[in-house]
Amino acid sequence: MVSIKRLMGNLTEIGEIGKSEEGGITRMAFTEEFYTAQKKLKALAELKGYSTHVDRVGNLFITYNPGDCKKYIMMGSHLDTVKNGGLYDGALGVFSALEVLDSIREDKIELNHGIIVVVFNAEEGSEMGGTFGSKTICGRNNLEDSTFPEKIGTYGLTLDDVKSSQMDFKDIEAFLELHIEQGGILDSEKLDIGVVKGIVGIGRYDVILKGTANHGGSTPMKLRDDPMKKLPAVIEKLYEVAAKYPEPFVMTLGDIEVSPGMYNIIPQEVRLFIESRDLSEDNIEEFFGEIKKFLENSGFKYEMVKSIGNSSAYLNEDIMKDIIKGVEQEGYTYKVMSSGAGHDAEEISHLIPTGMIFVPSIGGVSHSPKEYTNEEQIEKGARVLFNTLLNLDKRL
Amino acid sequence: MVSIKRLMGNLTEIGEIGKSEEGGITRMAFTEEFYTAQKKLKALAELKGYSTHVDRVGNLFITYNPGDCKKYIMMGSHLDTVKNGGLYDGALGVFSALEVLDSIREDKIELNHGIIVVVFNAEEGSEMGGTFGSKTICGRNNLEDSTFPEKIGTYGLTLDDVKSSQMDFKDIEAFLELHIEQGGILDSEKLDIGVVKGIVGIGRYDVILKGTANHGGSTPMKLRDDPMKKLPAVIEKLYEVAAKYPEPFVMTLGDIEVSPGMYNIIPQEVRLFIESRDLSEDNIEEFFGEIKKFLENSGFKYEMVKSIGNSSAYLNEDIMKDIIKGVEQEGYTYKVMSSGAGHDAEEISHLIPTGMIFVPSIGGVSHSPKEYTNEEQIEKGARVLFNTLLNLDKRL
Incomplete structure (x- = not known):
């Protein structure tokens, strides 16, 4: 059972690292603030008994697989922020995924898949553009670009770091990401959940x-x-x-x-x-x-x-059905919609079936200290993520 | 008799100081290039037997008064340029005035007035805005402006330098300035001379x-x-x-x-x-x-x-008539027009009767290495300045 109290506790304890006096959060990729938050999250995960791994470009993986399953489902989002950003962009997807993991463990739910919670680095802009962490595990960086070594060098990375962080997706059957909408559609139409059909x-x-x-x-x-x-x-x-x-x-x-x-x-x-x-x-x-x-x-x-x-990306239609089922199990309202912003899910959607869940952004505001999603909306989002994971686990 | 050869000789010898390989002239106010050109002009004037004086803000005065007249007529323009400007903006008015002086001396014309050729500093923009040299001799700087001492300090000037450079205009009866039009009206209408009625x-x-x-x-x-x-x-x-x-x-x-x-x-x-x-x-x-x-x-x-x-400034109507008479004496074409750019003449017009003569700018181009006025047009302008000065001298 999803605990909104535990979720908000983790979100505010770790997700507020980088917060300024004025309320904005600056936890940009590859900075001290980013690594401080990541280390704290890693320690928390280990305390809960999950196994952890950080790759050479700064992505954190938290794995829970008590049944020693051969196949995995991955979920997560990013922990880096823009300069003077908000609490929810990225971090909400990370701590919602962690909360789903905690709920499964607590409720001793038996799954057919191992679960990986991924915490991406550098989703927001860096020298290498956006979604660098997810691009790297997908092997989707343009290594032919002659300026690429210099760009990654800015952050102390080598081509070998990037190449060795590429993952083999053959045992990962699906990816799920929960994210704030960053637009005003759900808020203005008073809807609980956005079921994302594609990324523009x-x-x-x-x-x-x-x-x-x-x-x-x-x-x-x-x-x-x-x-x-x-x-x-x-x-x-x-x-x-x-x-x-x-x-x-x-x-x-x-x-x-x-x-x-x-x-x-x-x-x-x-x-x-x-x-x-x-x-x-x-x-x-x-x-x-x-x-x-x-x-x-x-x-x-x-x-x-x-x-x-x-390029644009269409997300997996079967997973969309899993999400809608997860929404209907709770009696929430939803809308099938597209994402106008880029996301880590877009990178992964080119390799494996991928789904994305939006929760409302009040006033459509993001990349700002005024970014806000209320606790009730967060709880609904986390419950839908929980339901979707179980639906997926059964179906796959 | 105006000599276009002598005029062009001086204009290209002294007026080209600051010229770059690409053909643009950079002789900005208070710079070494400006003072080099001014010194060379001062030496030339002294060689011809004129008396010279440089005030404490960098304006040069060349005086010819063989008859020891009590009243004066002043004419001139500025020697500073914008960055990468042309040969004619300012310098043409200076060397045309010098040529008129040379012609009067050569032809042993007796006048009722002493003649002052003024060579202004800092007509183009500086920390103090435009027309600083002429503003200063007219006492028209805003000395109450609390930032003014710092601004003039940039050029090593003190309030005392500015105050002591203010002139007494009681014996100066008129001011004349010849300048390129800096617009395309005379060129497009194929006219020789612009008789300026005011500055916008x-x-x-x-x-x-x-x-x-x-x-x-x-x-x-x-x-x-x-x-x-x-x-x-x-x-x-x-x-x-x-x-x-x-x-x-x-x-x-x-x-x-x-x-x-x-x-x-x-x-x-x-x-x-x-x-x-x-x-x-x-x-x-x-x-x-x-x-x-x-x-x-x-x-x-x-x-x-x-x-x-x-504010705008209307120029003296009697001097406009003197200029028109000077044009008609030669059979040139002309147009009564306004100046869309600011000029030293505007400052002086607030104190004494002032007149302004425009010659065509080919294509209306100025503040550019492409600024151009051909020799025939320059000769016509200098002749009109010569005639106007004699008309003025007789009338006043």
Whole structure:
């Protein structure tokens, strides 16, 4: 039986390591705060009688396998945070998984699988991008990238550390991750649980509008070649085309840079930083394709440059059913939805059947000290994780 | 008789000090390059038999008064440049004035006034803003500004240096400045001379559109409070309202700053940096008033903050007639126009009758190595300056 008291006790005792006076938590990957929290968690797990292991890139594995089963189910999340982040992003998934383990042990539930709770390092951004810990155990880093050795060197890691941390997944039959939603859908629709069907892909393009820099005082309006004047049409087009796609499609114009960028100089260049996310990678490419076509026909002087493209991932439909069953066992409300943020589960989903459970983020806020999920919601999430694990264990 | 050969010889010999291999000239105020050029010019003037004086803020005065007249006419411009600027901005006015002096001396023309050629320091931006040299001789610095001593201290100057450089204008009856237009009006209309009727005032405001920063992946489009979406309406309004005012009114949206400014974060704030210039200060205020009214009625969350306001200056109408007469004596074409850029003449116009002569800037380019005015245009400008000085000398 899941104990919300024990879960919250562990979450606040270990999960608050890195907390500042203002309430934000800074426990970034590879820092002292991260390793302090990890060591404390490792010691706690050993005290409970679980076996532990830390790999060479800083991921912690806590294993419970009293029946000496040959096959495993893995669950977990990450323990690192962004700078001045919240208590729940990552840590909630870690301590919920630990709580499920404790409940199984306490209730002496016999399973057909050994259980591994994984505590990832470097899910948030580092020199190597996001989800580095999970990427590494999946062998999904791009080792051909000539800058990679230097990047991992920043954290004292070698290529050998990375290669030796790759895991063999042949005996691991499934992965489960509980995470805060980081969006406002569950909160605004007053729902308990999000059953994640997929993690969106990401496309990023820059549009650079070009003109001719000149003196803003002595150049009459009619003699200007001013790229700023073209900006409204481009922004309006972005929102207009974005509105055509149904959820979970999103488009963000997160930044604009003006060059040279002075009150009294007509700009030479205006650069727009555009991101789009969707479960459908086709939609992302189609969206940017339509923007490109608009620019081609606009008569504007411009450049359009692709910045990054990340693939989307669909999660396992059978595990989604296990989760929904686990929700219905408790009589909770739920919604099948996609994740707009990246997660460790996305990496692992490319290798083994993977499922993800969302709990509400109040106000949709995350990566902020204001990040919050209340105890009742956490308890519901942990119970669903518990039920899902048992459902999975029986089914597989 | 004005000698274009002598004028160009001096301009390229002294005016090119600070020239880089790429052709740009960097002879910023108070630097070694500035003082090297000034010393060389001072030595040249003394060689010709003129008397010279350098005040304590670095302005050079070259005086020719063979008739021992009690009253003076002053003419000149500045010798400092922006970083990587051109050959003509400032220097052309200095060497044209010197050429007029040389012509008068050579032709043994008897005048009713002594002539002072002034060579200003720090017309371009410094810690103290623009037109520091001319502001100082006019006693127009704000000495009450508590940060002023520190600012002038950057250049090794004291308050006493500034105060002692203030001039008594009671015996100086007029000021003339020849300058490149720095805009493209004369060039595009194929005219020889601009007769400047005034120097525009400047108004600067920031408009800050406000929203709520949130995750650009996990926040659905319909749950966003995105200030970027409101940007097109504001920019369109700026250009729409600006178009109502006749020349010389200009409006420049020179920069946009987005906060926090990342691909995957819906912006919290979008800040627009807006400048407007006109001879009519009322128009500037009316323009920003209309933008303010639009924002008030828009329902947008915003702030609107005044950054600076500089007054405009009308030049002396009788001197304008002297210039026009000087143009017509040669059969040149001209246009009565305003200056969109600030000049030393603006400072002096607040104390004594002041006139300004523009020559064309090819393509309207300035503050750039590409700044250019051809020899024929320079010769025409110098002749008009010569004629105007003689007209003024007779009339006053």
